[in-house]
Amino acid sequence: MILSKIELSGLRKTFGAKTVLNGIDLQVKSGESVVVIGGSGSGKSVMLKCLLGLLSPDNGSIKVDGEEVIGLSPRKRDRINRKFGMLFQSAALFDSLPVWENIAFGLIQGQRMNYDQGRAVALERMAQVGLSADIAELPPAELSGGMRKRVGLARAIATAPEIILFDEPTTGLDPIMADIINNLIVKCVKELGATTLSITHDMTSARKIADRIAMLYNGKLIWTGPATSINCSGNPYVDQFVHGCADGPIAIR
Amino acid sequence: MLDFLSLIGHAFLNLLRRLGFLTIFILWSLSHCVRPPFYPRLLIHQMINIGYYSLPVVGLTALFSGMVLALQSHTGFARFSAEEAVATVVVISITRELGPVLAGLMVAGRIGASMAAELGTMRVTEQIDVFVTLSTNPAKYLLVPRILAGTLMMPFLVVISDIIGVLGGYLVGIHELDFNSATYINRTWEFLEPLDVVLGLVKAAVFGFIIASTGCYHGYHSRGGAQGVGAATTHAVVSASILILTSNYIITKLFFAG
Ligand SMILES: Nc1ncnc2c1ncn2[C@@H]1O[C@H](COP(=O)(O)OP(=O)(O)OP(=O)(O)O)[C@@H](O)[C@H]1O
Numbered sequence: 001m002i003l004s005k006i007e008l009s010g011l012r013k014t015f016g017a018k019t020v021l022n023g024i025d026l027q028v029k030s031g032e033s034v035v036v037i038g039g040s041g042s043g044k045s046v047m048l049k050c051l052l053g054l055l056s057p058d059n060g061s062i063k064v065d066g067e068e069v070i071g072l073s074p075r076k077r078d079r080i081n082r083k084f085g086m087l088f089q090s091a092a093l094f095d096s097l098p099v100w101e102n103i104a105f106g107l108i109q110g111q112r113m114n115y116d117q118g119r120a121v122a123l124e125r126m127a128q129v130g131l132s133a134d135i136a137e138l139p140p141a142e143l144s145g146g147m148r149k150r151v152g153l154a155r156a157i158a159t160a161p162e163i164i165l166f167d168e169p170t171t172g173l174d175p176i177m178a179d180i181i182n183n184l185i186v187k188c189v190k191e192l193g194a195t196t197l198s199i200t201h202d203m204t205s206a207r208k209i210a211d212r213i214a215m216l217y218n219g220k221l222i223w224t225g226p227a228t229s230i231n232c233s234g235n236p237y238v239d240q241f242v243h244g245c246a247d248g249p250i251a252i253r
Numbered sequence: 254m255l256d257f258l259s260l261i262g263h264a265f266l267n268l269l270r271r272l273g274f275l276t277i278f279i280l281w282s283l284s285h286c287v288r289p290p291f292y293p294r295l296l297i298h299q300m301i302n303i304g305y306y307s308l309p310v311v312g313l314t315a316l317f318s319g320m321v322l323a324l325q326s327h328t329g330f331a332r333f334s335a336e337e338a339v340a341t342v343v344v345i346s347i348t349r350e351l352g353p354v355l356a357g358l359m360v361a362g363r364i365g366a367s368m369a370a371e372l373g374t375m376r377v378t379e380q381i382d383v384f385v386t387l388s389t390n391p392a393k394y395l396l397v398p399r400i401l402a403g404t405l406m407m408p409f410l411v412v413i414s415d416i417i418g419v420l421g422g423y424l425v426g427i428h429e430l431d432f433n434s435a436t437y438i439n440r441t442w443e444f445l446e447p448l449d450v451v452l453g454l455v456k457a458a459v460f461g462f463i464i465a466s467t468g469c470y471h472g473y474h475s476r477g478g479a480q481g482v483g484a485a486t487t488h489a490v491v492s493a494s495i496l497i498l499t500s501n502y503i504i505t506k507l508f509f510a511g
């Protein structure tokens with residue numbers, strides 16, 4: 001039996017009276033790439049934050065490598081979080097540090113690598129995400145949105161984590177760069193053997209990087225299936241989303 | 254009437270709750286101060302920021318306070334023909350009270366506010382969340398250097414502030430009030446108590462700790478975008494100022510009035 005790398009079951013999260021996640025069940029196998037699609041505000045980012053322990057869910061269980069992670073002590077939580085890399089939707093770069101130190105942060109501060117080595121790795125990652133070395137010393141505030149996204153991406157993969165979470169990796173990028181990033185994600189999975197859970201609105205990207213796709217709607221995963229069958233899911237919600245029609249069962253409030 | 258009373262009760266309970274949270278926060282960050290890993294680079298950076306860059310503000314405040322103190326006490330004492338007491342009043346008030354308190358309030362405005370704004374922005378832009386994915390503890394990386402640097406650098410600032418304040422009194426005494434320089438200096442020395450200075454420095458360390466921890470607390474727990482950061486900054490300065498004045502009274506009561 002292959003153990004699931006990540007296993008969410010019955011995950012519920014409410015903010016005040018508003019239920020955002022209403023019983024999420026999802027398994028991600030080791031080395032698999034799962035993409036979650038869903039409308040804006042459907043709770044995709046909240047799901048990832050619950051997984052990292054940044055938000056605490058009201059109900060349900062989250063298992064990483066078979067170990068329950070809800071309610072762990074801070075120290076154990078820390079050990080679990082070492083397995084994760086994450087690209088935040090807003091990139092969330094440290095604006096007090098230059099680009100290269102942002103990328104090497106997990107190596108230098110987290111793994112006690114020395115500065116020169118950290119810098120070398122950072123430059124390597126920058127090349128991988130298509131950033132030229134001459135922006136290494138710039139503060140993040142001087143970058144464009146797309147460049148910031150790529151710096152965030154480089155930072156997420158810098159420590160070669162076992163599990164990488166991508167929150168909208170291709171939004172704000174031009175189509176060519178988006179394709180480069182998609183290839184990079186596919187490569188990460190292959191070369192690092194990483195397990196990835198990504199969020200996107202971009203169907204091209206989803207088709208490219210996903211082994212499996214799941215659709216989040218109304219707090220539940222209403223459809224899960226192999227990426228190849230996304231066009232013939234037989235689910236009207238998924239069809240509407242995939243084709244991007246304003247008419248259909250999904251009501252935009 | 255009852256409404257009014259319940260309002261007061263509410264405010265009081267709220268205050269207690271806040272103090273409770275602040276205390277827990279402080280204990281939590283203190284526990285991180287003594288456990289590795291440590292970040293000496295960041296500590297030095299903060300010490301320079303707090304100690305060195307606050308010198309102009311603190312120095313100017315002390316200079317003019319010393320000067321005005323000399324002028325005002327001269328006016329008062331002239332009525333009793335006790336003008337010689339000016340030097341004494343200046344040195345005692347500066348070292349015991351005005352040096353630490355004024356420096357504390359100025360630094361609360363300068364450093365407490367900037368800590369709250371910086372950490373608040375990091376919080377609302379999710380930068381603090383990022384730490385957990387980079388195997389770094391945000392408390393150790395962000396809070397400990399700031400709190401340690403605040404506690405260590407305030408006494409340094411207050412020594413400078415004492416010296417400049419007394420100097421301000423001296424300048425006014427010599428140039429405006431026609432004191433004899435030697436007499437003024439003698440009087441100052443005579444009443445300069447080492448204990449006053451030391452207690453002033455103890456106060457300073459306490460104030461430095463208060464400023465840094467309230468700044469960090471409000472910034473670290475801010476929420477809700479630019480508005481939230483603004484509120485955090487205001488709260489940091491207001492609560493630091495109130496806590497400085499309250500603890501100043503308590504320390505004075507304990508050590509000077511015993
Ligand atoms: N900290 C919070 N406090 C209160 N409500 C929140 C909080 N975080 C998220 N929400 C709410 O949860 C819902 C889902 O937010 P989330 O950020 O997960 O959306 P999303 O699916 O990532 O959307 P997008 O694709 O636009 O990024 C939103 O309606 C939002 O208002």
Ligand SMILES: [Mg+2]
Nearest residue numbers: 044045089167
């Ligand atoms: Mg989102």
